[in-house]
Amino acid sequence: MKNEKQKIKISIADRVYPLTIAPEQEEGLRRAAKKIETVIKQFEQSYAVRDKQDVLAMCALQFAAQTEHQVITEDREMLLAEEKLRYLHSILDEQIK
Numbered sequence: 001m002k003n004e005k006q007k008i009k010i011s012i013a014d015r016v017y018p019l020t021i022a023p024e025q026e027e028g029l030r031r032a033a034k035k036i037e038t039v040i041k042q043f044e045q046s047y048a049v050r051d052k053q054d055v056l057a058m059c060a061l062q063f064a065a066q067t068e069h070q071v072i073t074e075d076r077e078m079l080l081a082e083e084k085l086r087y088l089h090s091i092l093d094e095q096i097k
Helices: 023-047 052-096
Strands: 006-012 015-021
Touching: 006 023, 015 023, 023 052
Parallel strands: none
Antiparallel strands: 006 015
16 A cells, blocks of 8 residues: 555644654654754754744754755756766777767
């Protein structure tokens, strides 16, 4: 049965969120929630922030920035790989001629 769903509860920032998910999503969601909780605690300790909304906004910004950094890094690596392939292609072209 591919459409099996399960109900879980995820706790983030002192709130519980009931979710209906595919079983293969559970581990990722639980890990993500744990990371969020860790970052929340770090922000609360480092900046003495008491408002959960502010802490969650800072968490969202941090995670979004990490994602964007990964995309930028992957784009740069892809461009570098393309340049190397073009260079190798030109060398092979010269050898064939």
